[in-house]
Amino acid sequence: MRAAGTFVLLIASSIWCVLPSAAQKGEHEPPCMECHQPKDTTIDPVQFSHSVHAALDCGSCHVEGFNKFPHTSTRAGMPDCIDCHSGAVISPTIDFDKISQGVQASVHVKMVDPAFRCTNCHSPHYFIPASRMTDASAARSAANKSCLGCHAAGDTPAANDLALEELVEKHRLFPHWKLHIQENACIACHTPRGEQTVHLILPKSEALRDCAACHGKNSLLTTKLYTHLALKERTERGWANAMLFNNAYLTGAIRNRWLDWATLGLAALLVLGIAAHGVGRWLFAILRRRS
Amino acid sequence: MRRELGAYPLWLRLWHWSNAVLFVVLLITGLSMHYSRPAPSLGFRGDVLIHNAAGAVLTLFYCLFLYGNLRLGNGRYYHIVAGDIEPGLLLQTRYYLWGIFVGSPHPYPHSEQRKFNPLQKLFYLAVMYLLFPILTVTGWALLSPGRLPEAMFGVPGIGFWALAHTYIGYFLSLFMVIHVYLGTTGTTPGQLFRLMWFGETGRPEHLPTPRSPDSGDRPGNRDSVPVTTPEEHI
Numbered sequence: 472m473r474a475a476g477t478f479v480l481l482i483a484s485s486i487w488c489v490l491p492s493a494a495q496k497g498e499h500e501p502p503c504m505e506c507h508q509p510k511d512t513t514i515d516p517v518q519f520s521h522s523v524h525a526a527l528d529c530g531s532c533h534v535e536g537f538n539k540f541p542h543t544s545t546r547a548g549m550p551d552c553i554d555c556h557s558g559a560v561i562s563p564t565i566d567f568d569k570i571s572q573g574v575q576a577s578v579h580v581k582m583v584d585p586a587f588r589c590t591n592c593h594s595p596h597y598f599i600p601a602s603r604m605t606d607a608s609a610a611r612s613a614a615n616k617s618c619l620g621c622h623a624a625g626d627t628p629a630a631n632d633l634a635l636e637e638l639v640e641k642h643r644l645f646p647h648w649k650l651h652i653q654e655n656a657c658i659a660c661h662t663p664r665g666e667q668t669v670h671l672i673l674p675k676s677e678a679l680r681d682c683a684a685c686h687g688k689n690s691l692l693t694t695k696l697y698t699h700l701a702l703k704e705r706t707e708r709g710w711a712n713a714m715l716f717n718n719a720y721l722t723g724a725i726r727n728r729w730l731d732w733a734t735l736g737l738a739a740l741l742v743l744g745i746a747a748h749g750v751g752r753w754l755f756a757i758l759r760r761r762s
Numbered sequence: 763m764r765r766e767l768g769a770y771p772l773w774l775r776l777w778h779w780s781n782a783v784l785f786v787v788l789l790i791t792g793l794s795m796h797y798s799r800p801a802p803s804l805g806f807r808g809d810v811l812i813h814n815a816a817g818a819v820l821t822l823f824y825c826l827f828l829y830g831n832l833r834l835g836n837g838r839y840y841h842i843v844a845g846d847i848e849p850g851l852l853l854q855t856r857y858y859l860w861g862i863f864v865g866s867p868h869p870y871p872h873s874e875q876r877k878f879n880p881l882q883k884l885f886y887l888a889v890m891y892l893l894f895p896i897l898t899v900t901g902w903a904l905l906s907p908g909r910l911p912e913a914m915f916g917v918p919g920i921g922f923w924a925l926a927h928t929y930i931g932y933f934l935s936l937f938m939v940i941h942v943y944l945g946t947t948g949t950t951p952g953q954l955f956r957l958m959w960f961g962e963t964g965r966p967e968h969l970p971t972p973r974s975p976d977s978g979d980r981p982g983n984r985d986s987v988p989v990t991t992p993e994e995h996i
Contacts (some may be wrong), residue, residue: 756865
């Protein structure tokens with residue numbers, strides 16, 4: 472009898488201990504993930520955990536109509552990014568109101584779809600801002616992936632390759648065009664020159680065709696695209712646009728101001744030396760004639 | 763009286779002046795690209811196209827230069843002979859630093875057997891057989907940047923070739939400035955230019971009395987200058 476009482480007490484204690492932990496698990500694990508595991512849907516929790524929105528609950532964006540199955544709402548009923556981001560100014564180059572204005576003026580809204588949304592290009596689940604990337608080529612690759620998702624897309628992998636090939640062919644105006652396509656960001660040329668926003672995508676006919684815009688000391692690749700890297704590295708050891716040098720070499724953009732000054736100084740000294748020598752010869756010749 | 767000098771045949775003069783024009787074009791377009799201040803009429807792309815075309819033609823002219831040196835006897839003037847280093851370099855340097863001012867005779871006057879003084883010869887050897895080939899090879903390599911290795915000596919591949927090309931081009935440009943100035947050091951400031959243009963001096967060569975160094979190449983005495991002949995070279 473005493474043993475039976477002890478057994479009942481143990482069971483009760485176990486239930487008392489287990490229940491709170493189960494309840495705790497239920498609180499912190501979003502119920503969405505019970506269905507939306509990686510193999511069943513498109514959300515990869517590992518990638519999501521690295522994204523800029525990792526701290527948010529699913530319900531932050533997936534509001535009404537998503538808490539029951541089957542869901543009674545669709546993506547169209549969800550709030551837009553700007554609903555949360557409106558007025559936010561992260562940096563001089565990341566001003567969400569300006570970004571929104573840029574998108575509204577872009578060819579995507581004007582000529583493709585008036586309801587063009589941020590999520591057409593930026594995946595809210597996996598988005599990592601360029602400002603968190605320490606490598607310009609990684610930032611460029613991520614940016615281009617957004618464009619290629621539509622502009623080099625087919626129904627099959629082979630069709631994808633073909634579409635990409637056709638897209639690359641359209642850029643033959645560049646010397647070393649394949650290299651330019653591989654190493655450059657689409658938005659470097661397909662957005663207005665001098666504008667900080669990279670969201671005002673221009674029609675093809677208005678794309679930038681001035682090589683010197685990138686191949687120059689104030690290369691727009693560092694004044695417009697990778698400003699967070701550029702601010703840190705532009706002046707390192709005298710190299711202009713040093714952060715680009717880690718990935719590529721751009722004639723006109725990559726140069727060292729100390730080397731430039733040294734070469735100019737040496738050339739000036741040479742000219743002065745030659746001038747002095749020449750004047751000396753002339754004066755000595757006059758003296759010789761007089762004597 | 764005009765004096766013919768067979769050391770400057772027509773092909774050599776054509777090569778020289780074509781080289782000069784091409785090099786100036788390459789220098790202007792190269793500087794324009796480096797400082798990214800393209801001439802409005804050309805633009806960066808125009809600079810690139812002209813630079814590439816001029817570089818390709820210059821390479822052809824370099825092949826002509828090599829042919830002329832190997833087959834037409836011009837190579838003999840580049841051979842280092844006894845006395846070129848000691849006392850040649852010293853005598854020539856001393857002449858440029860002092861003798862030229864006080865009217866000393868040129869220690870190594872031009873002749874059909876000897877076009878270059880020892881200092882000039884060493885510079886030309888370095889320029890034409892070392893720096894110029896590197897400039898040419900790096901220039902051609904940059905026409906196919908996609909095929910260059912990703913990194914060389916810790917520098918991104920394209921960057922290594924581009925920096926080598928840029929700064930060798932720079933030093934050759936300085937050489938060109940010196941070359942033009944030393945062109946005024948003949949018996950008259952225009953004598954050597956006339957020689958390079960017409961192949962003749964327009965006046966008898968100034969042959970100063972030799973100063974008789976102890977051994978080796980005897981400056982000023984054209985008859986005793988040991989040079990290899992075209993026949994020996996071929």
